[in-house]
Amino acid sequence: MLVAAAAAGALAFSAEESDKSETFRQLELFGDILARVQSDYVTETDDPELIENAINGMLRSLDPHSSYMPPDAFRDMQVQTSGEYGGLGIEVTLESGVVKVVAPFDDTPASRAGVEPGDYLTAIDGESIVGTTLDEAVEQMRGQVGEPITITIARENEDPFDVELVRETIEVKPIAWRVEDGFGVIRVSTFNEKTTDSLAAAVKSLQAELGPNLPGLVLDLRSNPGGLLDEAVGVSGVFLNGGEVVSTRGRDPRDTERYNADGGDMTDGSPIVVLIDSGTASAAEIVAGALQDRERATVAGMTSFGKGSVQTVIPLRGGRDGAIRLTTQRYYTPSGRSIQATGIVPDHEIANEILDESALKRLRESDLPNALKAELESMAENEEIEHDIEEPPADYEGEDFQLQRGLEILAELNASRKTAAVAQ
Template identity: 60%
Template sequence: MDLFANVLARVRNDYVVPVENADLITDALNGMLQGLDPHSSYIPPDRFDDLQISTTGEYGGLGMEVTMEEGVVKVVAPIDDTPAKKAGIKSGDYLTAIDGESIIGLGLDEAVDRMRGKPGEPITITVVRKGEDPEDITLTREVIKRVVVKHRLEDGIPYIRISQFNELTYSGLKKAVSALKSEIKGKLPGVILDLRGNPGGLLDQSIKVSSAFLNGGEVVSTRGRHKEDNMHYNAKKGELFKGVPVIVLIDGASASASEIVAGALQDRERALLVGLTSFGKGSVQSVIPLRNGRDGALRLTTARYYTPSGRTIQGTGIDPDIAISYALDDKKGNKGGLKESDLPNAIKAEKEKQAEEDSEDENQIEFPPEGFKVEDDYQLKRAVEILKSGKYTELLAKAHS
């Protein structure tokens, strides 16, 4: 503490321009916490309300989940039907400036604050994409309402898309099931649950969504340094999709709560997972108020998530049962977007995956045929084919043999 106080005094007295004590302390705390892992941080008192915005409220913004990589804002995933998604923002994009002013080196919270604003106001962000020149993209801020569950029939097969896990997710899922049953006018022939690009959200909603496919039993567990961090979370009985074949679509942007659902349904042999290995965000963050919030709070990683069979999610992700790419084979390994293990100071997996268990070996990935357009969604097309072919039960058994 003496060392910290000495450095603080030196900076305050001798730095080239005056600096505020509060800013120095906030930056120091964030430096310490973000040196632990990319998800731990200090939350100043005036940012407490933002914790509620992401799960319950509406705000004027662009609609994307972001993280920080070496001082640069990096996109985890754009949210469906938002300005970011409509503008073509992609997972793995770097954001380097807002309205011509650099945001490199800013804290993540400050960068996010600058992107938010009054709905209807324009904003220009500078996007840097690997292998391409920087591009200025002008968007208009919108109220982000987060309609997170959508459904339709895809060639006669019920399709449900969940883009995020917020407080409305499970109720939205129940409404989708009722609507699909009315449209089918009978038992569902199968269902495709699309979790691609879903960055996660609330743990309790992932448990409820899993309960729709499971009749009780474990969904996920957490383990930490302290006994109170070790928890088991079970599904409730009374599944909504009893006896219905299920395919879950995942990709490299399926993270956190998405991975909990996918991992539970895979381990419990309740669904066939199709797509690409998920993001690998399997850590638990606890918000710890400081002086009842008067001094802000710590967002601190306190545990890891584990699937029902005891597999860790952190740093490894969930492998699909059938690996299928959305894009043509580029003959260079089809390196995807950002993964948890790519983030600075990411908590390492407890043990490396064995090479023979890596379902994303490039020789095992199925690619779209030459000339297939990305927008035609090859992964979804193959999921429909599997359910209509009558081979679902055989493929599910093979995946767990």
């Protein structure tokens, strides 16, 4: 028995050594190719740029969200998550070498100019950006405040067109609120370091206007590209009395982290309708999934983007060499759902327009090159769902059918709540 165990251990060690040896051989191959390019390419090469592109190629082959950030881009990212930065106000991703819009942020040059989720950005100031890295494209879009910039947009079923913008200091205000039809409407546009505190302040303002026992509120997460995981947990905690919001699991299933709500439900159980669409991604999906699973809110709209992965930013040499953004975990809703590539399916599927083929083809996570696959169980469950999508009537003249229906659903929930209270 001891001899057999020793032999098995030796075989495992030998296989591990063989794997390392092959890795070193491949690194030598990379060095040989780099040396040949340096010596024989038709023009002189920029060696740091070649190596950076090679690193990005490796990371992009993993999934659409892993990438290398040079020092300048890393500093920009740190500024952006603090809630203020310079640029146009667009969340973008890369699809087949083309920059594609996930969503514009509210009240930014991009949103005011009519940039839409799913638009392709093909050129900046007349220079093609097709084939560039995502970081390079973002760097070109940023610049001095007040400087003009022209972006070329390719939109489905339309000829490419130019949009002229002026760069601004983008101070992303994550929360906007108002009263409509006697209910609170809270728009959450992103999850930065200010989101939870701003949401709590909005709820208090609504309670001051409508009374401490809110009749209900709409939480609008449409076209919200996500942001910080901790803020998603904080936002969910505004409406939950403790309990799990989300869990994350890495390569080893034993490395599970659970994030719980803290602080108690500020609204004391007031009815909530959460609005989502194909631009609702990442942290916004965590909130929608948590409130749906915990039966704290009714979710309405269209199936969300389906980004169910967590990226860890790993500084290199303290940030002096930039950082890598690496996908390290998947996240799961309280019931154990992974929404990677499948998204959150609303309780009430409601379109904001008459659906045609192009409307049904909105960009989602599963469309991105090298996207992490959905887990088999989740995909099977998703395929069994029969989609009965409510569309606006042909003669509808309103501006926002999803919000209108959300308010109507909220009124029904509030009436049921009052009836239940009387019955008690």
